[in-house]
Amino acid sequence: MYLKxxxxxxxxxxxxxxxxxSPKFNCFLGSNGMGKTNVxxxxxxxxxxxxxLNAVDSQLIHHDEEFFMLQGEYELAGQDEVISAAVxxxxxxxFKRNKKDYQRMADHIGLIPxxxxxxxxxxxxxxxxxxxxxxxxxxxxxYDKPYLMSLMRYNQALQSxxxxxxxxxxxxxxxxxxxxxxxxxxxxxxYARRKEFIEGFTPVFERFYCAIAGDCxxxxxxxxxxxxxGDLAPLLAECRVRDHAIGYTTRGSHKDDLDMLLDGYPIKxxxxxxxxxxxxVALKLAQYVYLKRVTRVSPLLLLDDIFDRLDAxxxxxxxxxxxxxxxxxxxxxxxxxxxxxxxxxxxxxxVKIFNVENGSLKIQEDRNT
Numbered sequence: 001m002y003l004k005x006x007x008x009x010x011x012x013x014x015x016x017x018x019x020x021x022s023p024k025f026n027c028f029l030g031s032n033g034m035g036k037t038n039v040x041x042x043x044x045x046x047x048x049x050x051x052x053l054n055a056v057d058s059q060l061i062h063h064d065e066e067f068f069m070l071q072g073e074y075e076l077a078g079q080d081e082v083i084s085a086a087v088x089x090x091x092x093x094x095f096k097r098n099k100k101d102y103q104r105m106a107d108h109i110g111l112i113p114x115x116x117x118x119x120x121x122x123x124x125x126x127x128x129x130x131x132x133x134x135x136x137x138x139x140x141x142x143y144d145k146p147y148l149m150s151l152m153r154y155n156q157a158l159q160s161x162x163x164x165x166x167x168x169x170x171x172x173x174x175x176x177x178x179x180x181x182x183x184x185x186x187x188x189x190x191y192a193r194r195k196e197f198i199e200g201f202t203p204v205f206e207r208f209y210c211a212i213a214g215d216c217x218x219x220x221x222x223x224x225x226x227x228x229x230g231d232l233a234p235l236l237a238e239c240r241v242r243d244h245a246i247g248y249t250t251r252g253s254h255k256d257d258l259d260m261l262l263d264g265y266p267i268k269x270x271x272x273x274x275x276x277x278x279x280x281v282a283l284k285l286a287q288y289v290y291l292k293r294v295t296r297v298s299p300l301l302l303l304d305d306i307f308d309r310l311d312a313x314x315x316x317x318x319x320x321x322x323x324x325x326x327x328x329x330x331x332x333x334x335x336x337x338x339x340x341x342x343x344x345x346x347x348x349x350x351v352k353i354f355n356v357e358n359g360s361l362k363i364q365e366d367r368n369t
Contacts, residue, residue: 001112002021002023002075002328003043003300004020004021005073006019006043007071008068009067009068009069010062011038011069012068013035014038014042015359015360017042019039019361022349023329023350024329024351025351027333027351028354029333029340029356030335030355034356035360036304037118038359039356042070043072044116045070045085046071047113047300048109048138049085058089058090061087067087068086069086070084070085071085076112077297081097082097082099083095083108083112106152109142112300113142113295114299114300114301115288115291115302117280117281117284117303118304118305121284125260125279125280129258132257133254133256139197139201139290140197142291142295143294150189151186153182154182154183154253157183158249158252160179161179161180161183162247162249164179165243170241173240176237177233180232181233183236184233190253194223195225198223201290205221205286208282208283208321209278209279209282212278212281212318212321213275217275219282220259220264221259221260222258224257224258225256226252226256227256232252232253236249236252239251273309274309274311277308278314289326292326303322303331305333306318306332307334307336315339319339319346350366350367351365352366
């Protein structure tokens with residue numbers, strides 16, 4: 001699978017873009033704040049129906065305009081696919097596949113798999129467990145549609161239980177039990193899928209970390225869940241009084257976490273900036289290969305400013321990896337042309353280089369082999 005043609009109007013600072021793309025490497029060069037990340041975000045939007053920056057759709061419209069439009073033309077399993085999105089202020093957004101509207105946005109997830117590596121990935125290490133759950137959910141939802149549906153049902157039941165818990169008086173046990181049984185049923189499936197994912201994913205992650213950093217450091221991922229104790233329903237019932245006192249649910253799949261360890265210790269406390277960056281890049285490259293393995297489709301790989309804070313050897317190791325046949329179409333942003341030149345010496349396939357300045361894109365170099 002690859003993205004052949006990307007067009008857009010008024011997406012963030014991109015007034016207009018019309019890009020014919022390489023099936024292998026596409027590099028976007030420019031100073032900070034010129035719009036390089038917005039190009040990758042537009043590609044991400046067409047895969048996930050939303051921005052990776054978690055901005056609401058209206059905030060993605062250029063501030064002088066009333067709408068934005070995006071369209072991607074893909075080759076997928078030998079067939080042409082056209083995905084388009086249109087957002088207008090105060091109007092429900094349109095999202096279409098081959099000119100037909102989706103009934104539910106969730107139906108699109110997984111059709112165009114993509115993996116993004118960006119500076120914001122540092123949240124996976126620094127922030128709370130919700131970021132690490134989101135990482136697991138984004139990966140699993142791209143190949144397991146029932147998982148996404150189960151997650152949505154769980155969150156609906158969780159929201160309903162929390163609404164009851166916010167009442168002044170203690171809710172009736174029978175009402176709480178309805179939502180607790182729903183949560184417990186979905187939690188069993190969610191736990192099984194997350195556990196299965198981490199068990200299969202961790203060896204791939206370890207391989208990529210060693211490939212980038214060498215064999216001098218040991219990395220581990222440990223999945224933690226209340227569902228390890230068995231059926232969630234009794235645990236929720238046991239916590240009713242406490243949960244009512246604080247006004248929300250304290251047990252369940254929405255509290256799962258992923259311990260990220262380096263040489264047996266939390267990387268949040270012991271990792272240097274370079275080790276953190278290596279950890280996150282390895283995590284996302286492993287995500288790519290894992291998705292490719294289970295879906296038999298090569299995702300799009302979006303690399304946003306990934307070489308910052310890495311020494312020359314680790315940069316070279318990453319370039320060697322993404323230039324290999326294990327990876328498909330790659331999009332890279334950078335402020336340093338040297339990294340791009342290094343990449344071009346490693347590959348025998350087509351490379352396109354675009355210059356980005358104040359939201360305008362121009363082809364700088366097109367190397368066909």
